[in-house]
Amino acid sequence: MKEKATSFDIAHMAGVSQSTVSRALSNSPLVNKETRERIQQIARELNYKVDKNASNLRKQKSTTIALLLFEDPTSDDSMINPFFLSMLGSITRACANAGYDLLVSFQNLEDDWHAEFEDSNKADGIILLGYGDYLSYRTKLTQLEEQGTHFVRWGAHDEDHPGISIGCDNFQGGFDIANHLYNLGHRKFSFIGDADSHAPEFLARYTGFITALKKHGIPAQDISQVNAISTEDSGSEAMQFMLAENQFVDAIFCASDLIAIGVLRALRKTSLRIPEDIAVVGYDNIPVSAFTSPALTTVQQNTKKAGELLVETLLKAINKEDVADYLMPAELIIRQSCGSKK
Amino acid sequence: MKEKATSFDIAHMAGVSQSTVSRALSNSPLVNKETRERIQQIARELNYKVDKNASNLRKQKSTTIALLLFEDPTSDDSMINPFFLSMLGSITRACANAGYDLLVSFQNLEDDWHAEFEDSNKADGIILLGYGDYLSYRTKLTQLEEQGTHFVRWGAHDEDHPGISIGCDNFQGGFDIANHLYNLGHRKFSFIGDADSHAPEFLARYTGFITALKKHGIPAQDISQVNAISTEDSGSEAMQFMLAENQFVDAIFCASDLIAIGVLRALRKTSLRIPEDIAVVGYDNIPVSAFTSPALTTVQQNTKKAGELLVETLLKAINKEDVADYLMPAELIIRQSCGSKK
DNA sequence: CTGAAAGCGCTTACAG
DNA sequence: CTGAAAGCGCTTACAG
Structure with missing residues (x-):
């Protein structure tokens, strides 16, 4: 050597x-x-x-972006949510195109947030990505902001949240799903997924959903809601719970595709036919969703665009340009699981 | 600020x-x-x-590993092969557990290899990951080795390749597939996927496949082979080509699940039933493979284990410990696409 | 146990 | 267009 x-x-x-x-x-x-x-x-x-270390030290910048992936500590340790994996791919590409390196790190929300501050010394800015308990990390965002760290997060738009967020229009997604299901003749609905301020993205999907249904004369209290985090197992358990409780509905809107896949799994053990007896809809349009039987109707979040936008926005922030929150449109992907003719 | x-x-x-x-x-x-x-x-x-830059500069080490993902330049720009995405997740986790940061970068094989040398200054070692033309980057590996860079690559074991490789036993995987298909009564076979030294992993799968079939009295020249890279489109085209040429077989072994999915797509447009008229088998066990119809019989490469092994081996190499190539066992995943009763 | 000092390998004003 | 010199923020022998 x-x-x-x-x-x-x-x-x-x-x-x-x-x-x-x-x-x-x-x-x-x-x-x-x-x-x-x-x-x-x-x-x-x-x-x-x-030597990058010497050069960065001297120039006081690193041409590196840190990506912080955080996950619900309860989620399966061996797998990353395919949706975020897809984002990761897209962000990696966008960084490469911009001539930036990407530092990837994992974070369990249980950990203390040392890592971010670590990263803030190795990177010019941070991208935050993950489902997880929003409230528990909100204060950390404030700290990051006070520290002067540039960061962009993927997620729900929130009136007075710290920092910049790029997200998909979850409200619109839920709203469109509701209209679609209603127009297909479904009348009795359920939402599977956490729907409180800890999971603001799921909450926005839920809110869009019930808002649209209310316009059709279906009040929120007639729409059952069962908690679930974004995993197959959690979705399956939620469905089993509903079956055990004899909650029968026409249509189930799942807060994510993974949940929907779990729901399909649970329903396969029953005599209920999909979509004839019960419609199931997901969210995210992960690759698998096109291959389930029946194929899932879902809402697409354009991960390629999202990754590019996250990187682009962060780089602008680093360069002290003005940046603003951005809400990407949600796109309904109609397949067979909801009984559409299409 | x-x-x-x-x-x-x-x-x-x-x-x-x-x-x-x-x-x-x-x-x-x-x-x-x-x-x-x-x-x-x-x-x-x-x-x-x-300040990591200052600290690294002074200590002359970075506690960072670089992951170099390279891809066939022809593959779809917007998507990373799900198999590598899964590896990426596993490597990220393994690095985090070892207290190392992970620097991810993309590489088109067309580029000159500046990036590696760049990375070698920011990281203590490099993990190389990707399908792609092996011969075209072989000389680069030699350069890396001469430079004294620590690296581990995922891929085919090769007698005198430069550096250390961790891989899955592709020969065994192909061998097992062949036996499985033969035992199910299939007699006329085809292999879809590149099978030359540019794609040594595919080649090993092919070699294992024909070796097992030869033992059953089926000579290699009776087994057709159609080139394809690891994408759905390429698989679909290969199948269409076979159909157009009136090549009819009992069973098709695809060099990857993505190819197999493309083959299924092409077959859906015909009257051929799977697996009754024709069996289709993939390789990789990507998430989607469990959801295709029929669900794909495939070969699992344990990405979680692989990621851990790659990181572990690289860290050993960095610490000047002895390291050796490692071949992980391949595991047959039997589903419905090959006509198994199971 | 603590401090003064050297030096990691660069980039960039400053001077010519 | 080129060179001598300072300094980025640390870590670690060296001396006490």
Whole structure:
């Protein structure tokens, strides 16, 4: 293993000063073209690359973005929610395109939030991504903001939340689902998923859902709601609970596709046919949702766009440009699980 | 936005030297307990965190691992292969558990390999992950090795490849699939997927497949093979090609689940029934494979274990411990797409 | 147990 | 266009 070359080594070989090497390698026009090319040639031969730690330390910026994935501590340890995995892919790509590196770290919400502050020293900004108990990390956002850390989070728009958020219009998504189901003739509804301020995204879907149904004359108290976090198992348990309680409905709106898949699993053990006896709708449009039987009607959140937007917005914030919350439109994906003819 | 505090600020506040602050914050036993606690208390109040760039520069290590995802340039730009996404999740977790940060970067194989060398300055080691043209990056591995960079790659074991590789026993996987299909009564076979040294993993699956069939008296020349890269579209095209050429077989072994899903899609447009008229088998056991109709028989690669192994092995290499290639066993996942009774 | 000092490898004003 | 020098914020021998 060779010793790693430094800019001094190159300076020595090229017969110039180290300052000149540094300039040449950053393509500074201040350096004579021939000198520059000679230096770059030597650097290439030596496989020399600028030491990022030294360079970042000196420049006081890192050209790195940190992605903080946090999850409900109860969720399956071995798997990440496919929706966030998809976001991760998209964010990775967007960072690469912008010439930024991406530092990924995991976070259980139980942990203390040391990691963020750690990250804030290695990255120019942070992207926060995850379902999880919103209230429990709200104060942390405030701390981040006070600290002057640039961050953008994926999630529900909230009047006076700290920092910037990019999210999907969950209210609209729930609203559209309700109208779609109502127009197909369904009249008795249930919502499966947590629906309180700890899970503001689910709550917004729920609120959109009941708001639309109210317009059709169906009051909220006629719509049953069963708690569930975003996992298959949780969805399956919720459905089993409803069956055990003899709660029968025409249509179930699940707060996420994973929940819906769990619900389908539980229903398969019964004689109920989907969608003839009961319609099931999900949310997220994860890849699997197109392959369940029947294929899930769901709401698409454009993860590609979302990732790009998160990165773009964060970079603007880092550059002290003005940034604002952004709500992406939700798109209804109609498949077979709700009894549509389509 | 406050100015970021430094160890000097804390030293000033605590009335000690900056050296002592540094020691206290790294929990050095050299510092008086009370002094240490006082300093840590102040640091906490200030939300002070050690500057990683400075610390790394001084220590000459980064406690960071870089993950290099490379992909076939032809694959769909908007999506990462779900198998690698799953690996990414597992690697992220394993890094977090080991106290390492993970730097993720993308790479098109067309790019020149600057990025690796970049990364090698920001990370203590590199994990290489991806399908793609193996031959085209082989020389790069040699360069990395010469440079003294620690790296581990996911992929096919190869007698004299540079560096360490962790992989799944693709030969065994193909072998088991062949036996399974043969025992179910299938006699006329096809393999869909690239099967040359550019794609050594696919090749090993193919080799295992034909080796097992040869033992059953079916010579390699009786087994058709159609090229495809690991995407749905490529699988669908390959199947359409076979249909157009009137190549009819009992059973198709697809080099990946994505290919198999494309094959199913193409077959749905015909009158052929799966598995009655034709069996289809995939590879990878991606989440979707359990939900296709019929559900895909496939080969599982344990991504959780694989991620842990990759990280663990790389850390050992970084610590100059002896490391060796490792081949994980492949596990047959039997579902409905091959006509098994199970 | 503590402090003064060197130095990690760069970038960039400053001077020419 | 080029060089000498300062300094980014730490860690760690060295000296006491």
